[in-house]
Amino acid sequence: MTSVKNVKIGNKWIGDIFPCYIIAEIGTGYRNYNEAKNLIDSAIQSGINAIKFQTFEANTITTKNNFIDMKETGKISQYDLFKQLEIPKQTQIKIVQYAKENNITIFSAPSHLNDLKFLKELDLPVYKIGSDLACHIPLLKEVAKLQKPIILSTGMCSLEEIRESVKSIQSMGNDQIVLLHCVSDYPAKIDDSNLNTISNLKDEFDLPVGFSDHSIGTLIPTTAATLGANIIEKHFRDIRNTPSPDDVHSLTKEQFSNLIQSIRTIEKAKGTGIKEPVESEQK
Numbered sequence: 001m002t003s004v005k006n007v008k009i010g011n012k013w014i015g016d017i018f019p020c021y022i023i024a025e026i027g028t029g030y031r032n033y034n035e036a037k038n039l040i041d042s043a044i045q046s047g048i049n050a051i052k053f054q055t056f057e058a059n060t061i062t063t064k065n066n067f068i069d070m071k072e073t074g075k076i077s078q079y080d081l082f083k084q085l086e087i088p089k090q091t092q093i094k095i096v097q098y099a100k101e102n103n104i105t106i107f108s109a110p111s112h113l114n115d116l117k118f119l120k121e122l123d124l125p126v127y128k129i130g131s132d133l134a135c136h137i138p139l140l141k142e143v144a145k146l147q148k149p150i151i152l153s154t155g156m157c158s159l160e161e162i163r164e165s166v167k168s169i170q171s172m173g174n175d176q177i178v179l180l181h182c183v184s185d186y187p188a189k190i191d192d193s194n195l196n197t198i199s200n201l202k203d204e205f206d207l208p209v210g211f212s213d214h215s216i217g218t219l220i221p222t223t224a225a226t227l228g229a230n231i232i233e234k235h236f237r238d239i240r241n242t243p244s245p246d247d248v249h250s251l252t253k254e255q256f257s258n259l260i261q262s263i264r265t266i267e268k269a270k271g272t273g274i275k276e277p278v279e280s281e282q283k
Helices: 033-046 078-085 089-101 113-120 137-144 159-170 197-205 219-226 253-270
Strands: 007-009 012-014 021-025 050-055 067-070 074-077 105-110 127-129 150-153 177-182 209-213 231-235
Touching (some): 021 253, 033 050, 033 089, 067 078, 074 078, 089 105, 113 137, 127 137, 137 150, 137 159, 150 159, 159 197, 177 197, 177 231, 197 209, 209 219, 219 231
Parallel strands (some): 021 231, 050 105, 150 177
Antiparallel strands (some): 007 012, 067 074
């Protein structure tokens, strides 16, 4: 079995011959700059490779007659919820500056073409496209034009939809694509994980494939890494911060550190795949 195409993010390569790339999704886990700093500091200490945040405005991400009904939020207007979680652009600028000062890769997911105009000014090394916008062809093409790597999450997508989205990015002369298998449920059920999709997507597209996890705990993302996920993205929280709707499927610093240690141990255990006596057996 041949390795997938390699993609470089910052100074790290993503692909089958490289260590799994670990992303801490800080999402809605902060309400201000100080809380964002808590998350960044804790995430760095846990050993992650990158931090991802979200860029959106309530006015362009939803409408006032859409409602969400989750245990963590109750029944609430999506507009009102996103308005509460909206982060001022000036705060986002400071977050990016702080991450860069601390030598950690940081990037965001634009939720609208207006968001992309803002993010262009921040000189990010990679762009994430969330599952809800995975089929937004005009947005995909505009991001692709920037000739930066694109991490495309595929929750809720059919294989044919993924084909169309990948083709639209490649049509702009950009083949720096990493796909993320994802289950867009919060929290996601173990029975819905369908982790064998990771290898199937690799075979279909010859691209690196990771896993964006919304399950509770560390078992499912650890298993995804065992099955060959090139990236693991998991929500991160800090117990000092304001409670967030994402907390139920987020990990603390200690939990995230344990996840990473498990993945690194798995990588050592996988070995070369060549069947021959190891040194201890030869002795």
